[in-house]
Amino acid sequence: MNIKTVMVIGAGQMGGGIAQVCAQAGYNVILNDLKDEFLTRGLSVIEKNMNRAVSKEKMTEEDKNASLGRITRSTDLNDAKNADLVIEAAVENMAIKTKIFETLDQAAPEHAILASNTSSLPITEIAAATKRPEQVIGMHFMNPVPVMKLVEIIRGLATTDEVYQAIEEMTKTLNKAPVEVEDFPGFVSNRILMPMINEAIYTLYEGVASKEAIDDVMKMGMNHPMGPLQLADFIGLDTCLYIMEILHEGFGDSKYRPCPLLRKYVKAGWLGKKTGRGFYIYE
Ligand SMILES: CC(=O)CC(=O)SCCNC(=O)CCNC(=O)[C@H](O)C(C)(C)COP(=O)(O)OP(=O)(O)OC[C@H]1O[C@@H](n2cnc3c(N)ncnc32)[C@H](O)[C@@H]1OP(=O)(O)O
Numbered sequence: 638m639n640i641k642t643v644m645v646i647g648a649g650q651m652g653g654g655i656a657q658v659c660a661q662a663g664y665n666v667i668l669n670d671l672k673d674e675f676l677t678r679g680l681s682v683i684e685k686n687m688n689r690a691v692s693k694e695k696m697t698e699e700d701k702n703a704s705l706g707r708i709t710r711s712t713d714l715n716d717a718k719n720a721d722l723v724i725e726a727a728v729e730n731m732a733i734k735t736k737i738f739e740t741l742d743q744a745a746p747e748h749a750i751l752a753s754n755t756s757s758l759p760i761t762e763i764a765a766a767t768k769r770p771e772q773v774i775g776m777h778f779m780n781p782v783p784v785m786k787l788v789e790i791i792r793g794l795a796t797t798d799e800v801y802q803a804i805e806e807m808t809k810t811l812n813k814a815p816v817e818v819e820d821f822p823g824f825v826s827n828r829i830l831m832p833m834i835n836e837a838i839y840t841l842y843e844g845v846a847s848k849e850a851i852d853d854v855m856k857m858g859m860n861h862p863m864g865p866l867q868l869a870d871f872i873g874l875d876t877c878l879y880i881m882e883i884l885h886e887g888f889g890d891s892k893y894r895p896c897p898l899l900r901k902y903v904k905a906g907w908l909g910k911k912t913g914r915g916f917y918i919y920e
């Protein structure tokens with residue numbers, strides 16, 4: 638399958654990163670969000686990232702301008718009519734995602750593949766909202782997208798081999814490493830990572846150590862690049878809570894119950910780095 642135009646839904650931290658790597662790899666990108674101001678915010682992060690790459694001589698000014706020139710703005714999901722592949726990276730909520738996929742299914746050309754960057758939601762259920770479940774797939778990028786090598790590729794129950802292979806090939810053109818996983822809650826990445834983060838939050842909640850001490854133990858003791866509380870802030874505490882809830886509900890096992898402190902922070906609007914405050918305070 639010949640993929641030339643990629644539409645990305647959601648211009649937040651993940652959608653922006655996905656749009657950036659696709660544009661840098663030569664794809665035409667349609668970046669979609671609910672409001673124009675979110676697109677402006679997303680595009681300014683992309684430009685900042687590219688300027689940093691130029692200043693480090695990892696990208697030329699011409700390549701930067703050409704990549705930015707390949708990204709067009711959209712606030713209308715019907716713009717999917719021009720896409721060969723849509724990658725959805727809106728909020729981690731099944732009702733919102735199924736609504737988006739229903740609309741995309743109506744708007745996108747027959748040949749188009751519809752992918753979701755969901756962290757944990759069942760691809761099979763998202764696919765069931767469309768009349769083309771065989772062309773729906775999970776494409777789970779890691780944060781920060783321009784830096785991290787992995788893309789987990791998740792097959793829904795109906796995903797065809799042809800669609801899987803097209804997405805595997807496309808992922809390689811982004812200079813990323815695809816890894817195939819089956820459709821279970823949290824896939825592999827978040828089934829392992831998120832209970833560790835949740836346990837770190839319990840450790841703080843129970844007063845076992847300070848947030849700095851918990852992060853230091855994992856950074857210096859286990860060589861993690863970030864401590865789990867710093868990483869939770871970086872991912873977004875709302876996203877961490879959604880993922881724990883999906884694991885809890887999906888497996889029906891109390892070992893996945895979200896820590897009350899995580900719920901409290903999300904209720905307070907302390908969502909981490911993106912809102913300026915989570916476990917830590919950001920300028
Ligand atoms: C929740 C999910 O569903 C799945 C997930 O994504 S879970 C999250 C997975 N991600 C992680 O675990 C990230 C863990 N953290 C790290 O790997 C590192 O701390 C980090 C890569 C984020 C930063 O690394 P660092 O060495 O501390 O910082 P720094 O030296 O500033 O950055 C290293 C490189 O990354 C780039 N970078 C850092 N943050 C970036 C960002 N947000 N966007 C783009 N590029 C970024 C820097 O420009 C730098 O690039 P060069 O090598 O070209 O100079």
Ligand SMILES: NC(=O)C1=CN([C@@H]2O[C@H](COP(=O)(O)OP(=O)(O)OC[C@H]3O[C@@H](n4cnc5c(N)ncnc54)[C@H](OP(=O)(O)O)[C@@H]3O)[C@@H](O)[C@H]2O)C=CC1
Pocket residue numbers: 646647648649650651652669670671675726727728729730733737754755756757777778779780871872873876911
């Ligand atoms: N954060 C992470 O580390 C990772 C997240 N993911 C997944 O990626 C997805 C996005 O996460 P992330 O980028 O962190 O979240 P953000 O909150 O940074 O961005 C989500 C963006 O999607 C927009 N949005 C919400 N609803 C819609 C809609 N109906 N149509 C179009 N855009 C919409 C939001 O707008 P508004 O601001 O108005 O809400 C926001 O701009 C989630 O499914 C998440 O689980 C996957 C890998 C890693």
